[in-house]
Amino acid sequence: MxxxxxxxxxxxxxxxxxxxxxxxxxxxxxxxxxxxxxxxxxxxxxxxxxxxxxxxxxxxxxxxxxxxxxxxxxxxxxxxxxxxxxxxxxxxxxxxxxxxxxxxxxxxxxxxxxxxxxxxxxxxxxxxxxxxxxxxxxxxxxxxxxxxxxxxxxxxxxxxxxxxxxxxxxxxxxxxxxxxxxxxxxxxxxxxxxxxxxxxxxxxxxxxxxxxxxxxxxxxxxxxxxxxxxxxxxxxxxxxxxxxxxxxxxxxxxxxxxxxxxxxxxxxxxxxxxxxxxxxxxxxxxxxxxxxxxxxxxxxxxxxxxxxxxxxxxxxxxxxxxxxxxxxRVLDGMRKVEDGDFSVRIEEDRKDEIGDLIHGFNHMVYKVDDLMARERDTRQKLVQAEFNALQDQIKPHFLYNTLDSINWMARMNRTDKVSEMIDSLTGFLRIGLSRGKDFISLAEEIRHVESYISIQKIRYDRILDYKIDVSEDLMGYRVIKMILQPLVENAIYHGIKEKDEHGTITITGEETEDRLVLCVSDDGLGMKPERLAQIRAMMASGARYNDNAYGVINVQRRIQAYFGEEYGLDFRSEYTKGTQVYITLPKKEEAAQNA
Missing domain, CATH: 3.30.450.20 (PAS domain)
Incomplete structure (x- = not known):
């Protein structure tokens, strides 16, 4: 008081x-x-x-x-x-x-x-x-x-x-x-x-x-x-x-x-x-x-x-x-606008200068809301284009390596592995396409990343292992597709492979009152403090491109384009001991709309 x-x-x-x-x-x-x-x-x-x-x-x-x-x-x-x-x-x-x-x-x-x-x-x-x-x-x-x-x-x-x-x-x-x-x-x-x-x-x-x-x-x-x-x-x-x-x-x-x-x-x-x-x-x-x-x-x-x-x-x-x-009331409305609520409108019940001010405020918020909607739409289209570009980059390189591995295993008469890799590749491509949808269930996203890990495990069986610990209660939530695969790929190539020792990738999930938190962790090489600071700075600043972190930047931009800056990735790492990447998303039930 x-x-x-x-x-x-x-x-x-x-x-x-x-x-x-x-x-x-x-x-x-x-x-x-x-x-x-x-x-x-x-x-x-x-x-x-x-x-x-x-x-x-x-x-x-x-x-x-x-x-x-x-x-x-x-x-x-x-x-x-x-x-x-x-x-x-x-x-x-x-x-x-x-x-x-x-x-x-x-x-x-x-x-x-x-x-x-x-x-x-x-x-x-x-x-x-x-x-x-x-x-x-x-x-x-x-x-x-x-x-x-x-x-x-x-x-x-x-x-x-x-x-x-x-x-x-x-x-x-x-x-x-x-x-x-x-x-x-x-x-x-x-x-x-x-x-x-x-x-x-x-x-x-x-x-x-x-x-x-x-x-x-x-x-x-x-x-x-x-x-x-x-x-x-x-x-x-x-x-x-x-x-x-x-x-x-x-x-x-x-x-x-x-x-x-x-x-x-x-x-x-x-x-x-x-x-x-x-x-x-x-x-x-x-x-x-x-x-x-x-x-x-x-x-x-x-x-x-x-x-x-x-x-x-x-x-x-x-x-x-x-x-x-x-x-x-105008000041309260401005505070709400500062908090990102552009739906606020103040009742216009005066005919004097204050009424003109309220009318101007409502008109301004309407225009800003319209511009923000256009900006969000443009940003989502840009992020989608970047995502499509990422997919276009992933697919040839990934397909080339996968098909090369299948060819090599066929020559070795390892037909069981050939069949397994083809099944995994088929599942990976099918879920990745998702009939053009941007949102899929968490269960589909888990199956997608599991297909990817299965293919990579065949290639790196000596050093790679994985574990998925996500409750069935969470599988019905809707998530943006292909947010786990870039993080798993980073864990393989910049964590476990760099350490050149047997390592494990673990995917976990939990929920709060209004949020869904997924975690991709590995016990690989980890990041030095300066590299961790650089990654966090890129996440905080909304960086659009980096040769060494293109995939995670794309995931961060897509999440924030759809849900806002309070959601996204949080990196934690200790050099020689591993890395944890936390993905924070809003809870979206089955009724969630596709973008």
Missing amino acids: RRNFKKWKYSIQARLLIYFAILAALFLVSMAVCYFISMNSVYRLTADSVGNSLRQINIDTDRVLSDAQHMAEVTSEDSDIQKALRRPLPDTDKEIYKERINFNNSLYYTWRSSENINGIYVLGANGAIFRSYYSLHKEEYRDEPWFRTVMETGKPLWMEPHEGSSVANNLNLLTISIIVPIHDKASTDILGVTVVDVLVEDLKSIQDGEMVFGGNTFILNEDDRIIYANNDELSEEDIGTINASIAGQDSLHEGDALELNIGGRKYLGELIPLSDSNWKILGLISYKDMYAEAQVMRNIILVFIVFFGGASLFMAWFGAKNIAGPLG
Whole structure:
């Protein structure tokens, strides 16, 4: 696997994949950089927007409460009201009612002019009471603690949110009240107080209308303790936690942008003072809520980055495979052609340049295969011509020697030997001709070479003996005719005869899974190393002619012309000890075709 990977990493597919992957990585990096820059901008803009929203809510809340205080102060400075409060109450109820009706109508129209004021009430030190709309709880307020406090201090008093107005019946709605003293313009006396009520739900509507990202608005008293929260869902425990976090701040000043950690969550806050009081308005929103939409957008962008990144990598892999895959098939086809398989064809399923390359490869292989077939045919015809020439050389010389021997034996009245030689010669010539066939059975080839040896044995009976050890199981295989006789002839004339001693020629055969191996060996003179090297060189180089090895060269060329260069002759020899020639052929059954 490691070897395959090492080979793959240098392939075109690997390089294309790397190039495409680099492009995809650059794309992803660019998207990531744009993402971080965009998200930082979004977070910054979100923080600014939320901060501005909180600041605006605080300002609008302060405006509502400041308008209430201003209305109370304007009412307290009204000359007609002060004039009515300087004098004692009228003597009769009718006159008291008449006076009250006039001022009630005036306060009613003043109340109607402001949409955020729930009620205006004038309570005089002389017992006079004027109201804008609602009926009163009672007719006497001069003993109320808040009344006495304002009368004694002469300063405005803000009353923390409470259920219902302190003066009128308003269905116990949560109310904030501002109580302003009425200073007499003609003296230093305090003539009474003006009470203006503001409904808490009006403050909530400000927050609901302007806070796009959610959040809460709080009013803090002079001790920086929450006295109002616009969110009814906050429990007392939540309010206590927020109070504790606020108390943890060193100081709270106007315009402060606060970062509070409340219950393990971070909050952004904006703080402004409330009018002329010691109260403060605090807008608060958690970062989680503030960035909720930004987080959704971030997640969408991340999904797109992951999707397009995965798609880019897939396209990189697919593109590399789409380009390198056909090239790989061409390369595999080339390797097969190198191994001699010219039947390989690559499917032409593309219309681009790679398709043209595949078409060109197929056409080239077809042409090469055709040329190789012609070359094989020409070579076989050439080898056959050489074989015929060899036969033409063998026949006259061999026939002359054989007939001379027959004539000599006839004169010697050795009729038995004459008959034997004629039978052997007849068998030799009959099998040698083989009705023009190039392939014969191994059994016929053995009989052919045995006829030849029999004739030669009669001539060289003193020094020649032979042995054939080939299993009957091999006799049915088809072989090229006359491949044993030239080797036996070499063994006689260059081995045994040269040694001038009695020698034996042995022919053996064996088979492997797909090959047939025959061996012609002798115990004659053998070859010197330089001669053996020369013979092997001629076999390896495909020599076409040599005076001293014409027969074996012809056998080698015929075998390789029919079966290929992996088949042929292999010589082994040791000087003075003999020679072995191995013939390697493919297994060919009875169905083998003649060339």
